[in-house]
Amino acid sequence: MTRVCALLLLLASTFFATGPARADDPRLVPDVSSRAIDIQYSFTGEELLLFGAILYPGQRLPDDRADIVVVLKGPVRPIVLREKKRVAGIWVNANSIRLRTSPGFYAIGSSRPIDQLVDERTAAIFELGLTNLSMSPTGFSEAAKLERFENGLIDLYRRLGLFYENPAAVEISEGVLYRARIPVPARVPVGTYRAETFLISKGRVLAVASRNVEIRKAGFERFVALAAQRHGFLYGLAAVALSLLLGYAASAAFKRR
Numbered sequence: 001m002t003r004v005c006a007l008l009l010l011l012a013s014t015f016f017a018t019g020p021a022r023a024d025d026p027r028l029v030p031d032v033s034s035r036a037i038d039i040q041y042s043f044t045g046e047e048l049l050l051f052g053a054i055l056y057p058g059q060r061l062p063d064d065r066a067d068i069v070v071v072l073k074g075p076v077r078p079i080v081l082r083e084k085k086r087v088a089g090i091w092v093n094a095n096s097i098r099l100r101t102s103p104g105f106y107a108i109g110s111s112r113p114i115d116q117l118v119d120e121r122t123a124a125i126f127e128l129g130l131t132n133l134s135m136s137p138t139g140f141s142e143a144a145k146l147e148r149f150e151n152g153l154i155d156l157y158r159r160l161g162l163f164y165e166n167p168a169a170v171e172i173s174e175g176v177l178y179r180a181r182i183p184v185p186a187r188v189p190v191g192t193y194r195a196e197t198f199l200i201s202k203g204r205v206l207a208v209a210s211r212n213v214e215i216r217k218a219g220f221e222r223f224v225a226l227a228a229q230r231h232g233f234l235y236g237l238a239a240v241a242l243s244l245l246l247g248y249a250a251s252a253a254f255k256r257r
Helices: 004-016 120-124 143-160 220-230 234-257
Strands: 027-031 035-037 047-057 065-086 091-112 165-166 170-173 177-184 189-200 204-217
Touching: 027 170, 027 189, 027 204, 047 065, 047 189, 065 143, 065 170, 065 177, 091 143, 165 204
Parallel strands: 035 204, 091 165
Antiparallel strands: 027 047, 047 177, 065 091, 065 189, 170 177, 189 204
């Protein structure tokens, strides 16, 4: 019953944030430069292009400027964060917290800074911006503790290139065509990603559209990953045997010298 109430509350919040759909609201026609990205041994990262068009009713451009926000997000998974503390000169794990819906990658680009487009409530509902990510902590956590852990995760993922924010990434041409380039780092996790586009005007989200992007391992890396998942026991034996073989070969080479 509690989950149903929470779902209804979320739907109501989303409805009032976007407002009722109107016949004169524009539509989005989005696309991405690649629906699938293959990760091989030589993969050093890629740049994904999100582009599309804004379709206005009657092909009439409004006098008020509309803005675009693009988000590339995924895969969402639970994660345990641990805080290290120095005890007697040794760093040990102290406090910890578990987040149920932490994205492995999150990138957002916009035509203007988010705080100039929507209010804090709307940004939180649509998770626009790193500070508005809803990671759903399990159990009760103090607000200060939760904020400290989330800020630490955001800072770490920023440095790894897994969290990205650019308030000037989206270019809008002639009021109807838009494009944005999102960098995808080499260490990006595999999985299904969602590329979302938001059309915003006067603090209101007029339209939302999305496309899926699959990031997957290919070649020998894919073979190893599938072998580890489907045949874990045999994969472990093969890894041990290979380690012993390499160790024996290295020992024999040193003895000859």
